Amino acid sequence: MKRLAIAGAAALGVLALATPNASATSKQSDYVKMKVNPNCWIKVYVDDHQYSGKIRAQASFGCDKGDNLFTPYISIDRDSTYGHGKKSAGLKVINKDKGFGGFETTTADKSGTQCYKAVVLVVYPDPADVNEGQTVKTPCLNT
Numbered sequence: 001m002k003r004l005a006i007a008g009a010a011a012l013g014v015l016a017l018a019t020p021n022a023s024a025t026s027k028q029s030d031y032v033k034m035k036v037n038p039n040c041w042i043k044v045y046v047d048d049h050q051y052s053g054k055i056r057a058q059a060s061f062g063c064d065k066g067d068n069l070f071t072p073y074i075s076i077d078r079d080s081t082y083g084h085g086k087k088s089a090g091l092k093v094i095n096k097d098k099g100f101g102g103f104e105t106t107t108a109d110k111s112g113t114q115c116y117k118a119v120v121l122v123v124y125p126d127p128a129d130v131n132e133g134q135t136v137k138t139p140c141l142n143t
Contacts, residue, residue, distance in 0.1 A: 025049070027118075027141045035134045036124045039065040040094060046076065046118035046138045054106040055143065057085065057118030059136075061092070062099035069093050072100075073121040076107045077137070078114055091125070115140040 026047035034040040040063040050056045057076045061068075075086035085105035092100050118138045123131050 027138045040068040058104040060101035067095035077117040
């Protein structure tokens with residue numbers, strides 16, 4: 001009887017591993033060159049498998065050469081409505097030796113099929129008070 005129970009549990013485990021998990025999906029942007037220093041980059045992700053019932057947007061920043069000074073903002077667009085979970089990390093300085101990652105925000109996963117996009121706005125400060133901006137979005141994550 002014990003062998004039968006172990007065999008049944010093993011079969012269920014194999015079946016569970018073979019069944020696709022519809023809720024474990026993600027999308028990401030390409031590496032996008034930063035506007036002020038093209039030797040620096042931005043990468044943006046959106047997923048639905050880190051937190052139960054939530055959508056997560058995450059961004060990372062780095063440089064291959066030189067450095068960059070900027071203020072990043074991150075949010076999630078849901079079906080063309082903007083700014084869900086918007087947040088800022090404050091002024092950041094990155095260089096070849098020190099990137100910035102793990103910058104994230106979440107929002108509740110609304111019922112029904114939705115199109116979620118992670119959105120990162122980067123503002124480059126300018127001493128003449130004419131700041132430049134750059135926006136990077138992921139493709140649509142349908143949940």
